[in-house]
Amino acid sequence: MRRRILLCATILVLAGCSEAPPSPPPRKAPVLNLVAFDTCDRLLTDLRAATRLSVGPYGLPGSGSFPENAAVFGARADSAMPAAKTQAYSGTNVHEAGADEPDVVKTDGRRIVAVSRGTLRVIDPATRALTGRLDLGTGAAAQVLLSGDHALVLSARYSSSIDGRAYEMASGDAEVILVDLSGPPRIISRYRGVGRVVDARQTGSVARVVLSSTPRIDFPYATDNTDDLLRDNRQAITAAPLDAWLPSWQVITGTAISSGRVDCSAVSRPKTYSGAGMLTLLTFDLAADALTDGSPVGVVSDGDLVYGTPTSLYVANQDWQGGDSADTEIFKFALPDVGKPELAASGRVPGSLLNQYSMSEWDGRLRVATTAGSASAVRVLTDSGGKLVQTGVVDGLGKNEQIYAVRFIGPRGYVVTFRQTDPLYSLDLSDPAAPRVTGELKITGYSAHLQQVGDDLLVGVGQEASTSGVRQGMQVSLFDVSASPRRVGQHVVPQSVSDAEFDPHALLWWPATSLLVVPVKGASEGALAYRVDAGGLQLAGKISGYVNRSLVIGNDLWTLGDNEMTAYDLSTLDRIKALNF
Template sequence: MSRRSWLWSALAVLPLAGCTASTPASPPSSPAPPLRLVAFDSCAQLEKELRAAAELSSTAEQGGARLAVPDNARAADAGAAPGQAAPAHSSTNVHEAGVDEPDIVKTDGRRIVTITGGVLRVVDTASRAQTGKLALGLKAYGEPTLLLAGNRALVLADGGGGPMLREDTRIIRPAEGRSELLLIDLSSVQPRLISRYRGDGRIIDARQQGSTAHVVIGSGPDFQRPFRGDTVPENVMQDDRNTIKATPLDAWLPDWEITTGGRTTKGQLDCAAVSRPDSFSGLRMLRVLTFDLNAAELGAGDPVAMVADGDTVYGTDDSLYIANNETWRFNTAASGTSRIAPPDGTNIYRFSLPPVGKPAYVASGKVPGRLLNQYSMSEWEGHLRVATTSWADDASAVRVLRERNGKLTEVGVAEGLGKGERIYSVRFIGPRGYVVTFRQTDPLYSLDLSDPEKPRVTGELKITGYSSHLQAAGENRLIGIGQEADAQGRPQGVQVSLFDVSDPAAPKRLDQHVVAGGQSEAEADPHAILWWPATNLLVMPVADAKADGALALRVTGDRLRDVTRLAPAVASAGPMRRAVVVEDVLWSITGEGLLATDTSTLDRVAWVDMR
C-alpha cells in the first residue's frame, strides 16, 4: 500500500493537538491534564479548528501509519410483553446486571429472537417452532445485533469496519459507511419493520436500560481526494493541504435519513450542537443517540455530539462511559517508519443517564496506558476503577478515579502488575478486582479496592496459559475461559479453570478442563458464554478438529463435572454461537437452527430448523 494511502487512513483518526490550532501537543511524558467538555464559540470556530487539525495531522504524518482491527468486541431482561408473565429464563451475558448489551440472540422467555444472514427470526419456546421471520434488507457492513424490550426489537447494523477501494486504485482505507438502526414490531406472528434509521459512521456500541437504548456512533470527515500519479512526498502533502482547505464544514457533520411507512425524512448534525474536550479533541465526531423502543417510530435520536475519538463503551444503570481506547494504533515510531507517537493515555468521558431525556455530559478524565475492553472499567460506590497496560513497558496498573468538579481525578493506584506482559482479562466484583496478565505464564492478581485511595495487590497465582475472560460463579468463585499454553507461552487449546478466591492473599485453581487444539468464540466475546447459576451450568461454543458445537459443564463443589459436547442435529447447521435457558430447557443457537436439550440431563428434546 502506498505511503499516501496510509496517510489518509491516519488522517481520519488522528487526534487534535489541543483546543486550537496554535496549541502545541503535550509531550507524552507530561502528566495527563483533567478534561472538560466545552462548546465551540461558533460554527466558524469549529470549522477552523477541524481544518487546522487536519492540516497538522497531514504535515506530521510523512511515514506510514498502520491501522489494525481493535482487540476487542447481553443482558438483563427488558421484560415480557405487557400482561404476560415471563417464564424463568436466562439473559445473554453482560457486564452489569440490569444493563443490556446488543447481541445476535435475545429472549424474554416466551420467545427467542435471533439474527443471522440479515434475517430476523422468532422461535416460540412453548411450541418449539419458528413462528416468524423478516428479511431486514440491510446495506450496512458487519454482523447485525439486536436489543429487545417487550414487543419491540431494535436491530443495530454497523456501517464501518471494512476496506473500501476509492477512485484512486492505489488507495484502500477503512470505510465509514452508513450504519442502520431498525425498529421492529413483534406483537404479531410475523415481525414488522416500523422505522429504519441510516446515518453516517460506525456503531461503536450501545446500552439499554428498560425500554431506552443509547447508541454510540463515531464518524470521520469525508474528504474527496484528487488522483495524482506523482508520488513525490512534498507534492502529495501539498495536495492534501489543498484538499483540506477546500473541504466544507459539512464534511465533518454526519447526516442521516429515517424511513417510516414509505415516508423518508433527512437531517444533519447542527454545528451549534457540537462540543469538544478542552485538552483533547480529534478529527472524528462522536455522538450518543437515545431511542425509546416503545415509541411509535424512530426519530433522530436527539444526538449529543463532541469532537473526539471513542471505541470502548461501558454502562451502568445511570452512567455511560466512553473511552478513546486507541488499541488499534501501532507504535511505528520505534522502527523509524512513522513520526506518529504512541498514545500517551486513554481519555474517558462520563455521561449521566436521566430517567427521561437525553444523556448529559458530567465529567472527563485521562489514565495512562490502554484498556483491554469494557471489563477494564467498573463503577462502584461513586468511584471508577480502570485497568490499563502501559504502551512503554507493558506494565499494568489499576487506577481509581473520583469525580471532582467535572473531572475524573485519580485518587489511588496499584501499579507493577505483570511487567513485560499485557492484560488478558479483568473482572471487578464489588470491592475486589482480578487481573490476568500473560506472556509465558498467567499471573492471576487479586486486588483489594475497598479503600479507593489505597488499592493494593493482595495475592498472585501463576499457572500456565491464560484466561481471556473471568466469569463470576457464585461467592468466592471465578471461572476463567482462555487457552492452556506450554512453557514457552504457545497456546495448546481451550481451557476452563475454576478458581477459589476466598483468600485474597492466595487465589488458587481448583479444577481445569482443556480441549486440546480447541478454540472458542467466548475467548474474544463474553456474550458467547452462558452461566446459569440455578444449576451451576456453564455453556460456551468450542470447536476443534473433531467437532464444532458447544461445551457444557457444571460446577459441583470444587470440581468441573458432567462435561458434555453438544452438536447440532444437522451437520450443515454451522457452529454453535450462543446459549440461553428457558425454564428447564437449554437452547443452543446456530446460524441455521436451535438445539433444545434438557438442562438436567442434557438429552436432546427438539431441533428447530431455521433454514
C-alpha cells in the same frame, strides 16, 4: 471479524507464541477539559485547524478497532408479561446488571429473536416453532436489543435503495431499525446515520447507541510526491465545509422521510483533539411508535470501547503514539431517566485497555486497568468538576507482560497478565486512595475472560500453555477467590479455542442449575456443559455441531448455530428439536 480472530487464535494454538520486546516507558497523560463550541463558524475553524495538523500524505489516520462486548447471566421475569406465561430465562451475558448489550440473539421468555445474514427470525419457545421471518434489507452483520413487542436492530448499510426507492447515504454507515414483533415481524422505522456502530447499552426500554465517524473529505492523490500530497490534502481540508465533519442522519417511517445533521450546539471538544473523528451518542426508546433523530450528542474524538451502567456510559478512545505506546482518553456521559445524555466528564490515562471489562464504576468512581510500557496498572478515577482525576493507583502488575483478562466485582478486582505464565492478581479497591494487591496465583496458560459464578468463585476461559508460553488448547479453570486466589478445577481441550475467549456473550452461566456452557471450536466442535460449585468443575455433557450462542428458557437449553437453532433438555442435554434457518 470473529472468524478471523478464531482463525488467528487457532494458528497460535498450533504454532505457539513469540515474545515481544519490552515496550517503552509510559508517558504521563494530561487531563482533558471538555468545552462546547460557541458558534458553527468557530466549530469549522477549529476542526479545519486540528485536521490539517493530523493529516498525512495518504489521508487521515484510520481506526482498525471493533467493539468488544461482554458479561452475567441470570433468571428474571418480564414485568410486562402476564404472570401465567412467565418462564425463567437467561439474558445476554452482560457486564453490568441493568445495562443490556446488543447481541445476535435475544429472548424475553415468550419469544426468541435472532439476526443473521440480514434476516431477523422469531421463534416461539413454547411450541419450538419458527413463527416469523423478516428481510432487514441489509447485508451487514447485525445485533439486536429487545423490549416488549419491539426489537431494535443495529447494523450497517451496504445498499443504496430500499423498497425500490433510492436514498443517498454512504456505504457501510450505521443503520438502526425498529421492528414490531406483535404479529408477523415488520419494520416500523429506519434510522440511517454517518459512522460505524461502536456499541450500545439499554436500560428499561431506552437504548443509547454510540457511533464513530470520520470527516468526509475527498483527498486528490494527484501525485506520487509525499510533500505535494500533504500540501494538497491540507488544501482540501481548508476548503471542506462543516458538513464534512458533522454526521448526517435520515429517518424513514412508512412513506415519511426526515433528514438532518448533528447540530453545532450539540458538539463538545476535549482540550486537544485531532479532528479526524467524531463520536455521536444517540437515544432511542424501543417503546415508541417510531424512531426519531436520536437527540444526538457529539464529541470531537474517536472511540473504540463502550462501558455502561444504568446511570452512566463511558466511551474510551485509545490514542496510539506508535509501536506499543498508547494513552486512552475516557468520556463519561450521565444518563438521565428522561432526556438526552449529558457529557459529564473526561480524563486520560497512560496505556491501553483490553476491552470494556477494563472499566468498572463502583461507589461513584471509575476503575480502569491498563497496560503501559513494561507493566500494567489499575487506577481509580474520580469525577471532579468535569475531570476524571486519578485518586489512587496500584501498578507494577505483570512486568513485561500484557493484560489478558480483567474483572471488577464490588470493592474487589482481578487481573490476568500473561507472557509465558499466568499471574492472576486479586486486588482490594475498597480504599480508592490506596488500592492494593492481596494475592497472586501463577499458573501455566491464561484466562481471557473471568466470569463470576458465586460470591467467591470465578471461572476463567482461555488457553492452557507450556512453561515457555506455547498455547496448547482451550482451558476452563475454576478459582476460589475467598482469600488469595487458588485454582480448584481445570479442564483442557487440546488444539481448540472458544468464542468466549473473545466475546463473553458466547458464554452461558445459569445459576439455577449451576450450569456453565462454553462453545468450543478447532479439534473439537460444539459446546461443553459443566456443573460448577464450590466442590469443583465437572463436565456434564457435550453438544455437537457449530454453537455460537446458548440460552435457557424454562426446561429447555437452546443453542444458536450458523443455520439453525436447536432445543435440548436442560437436565439431560438430550436433543429435542432443531429449527433449520
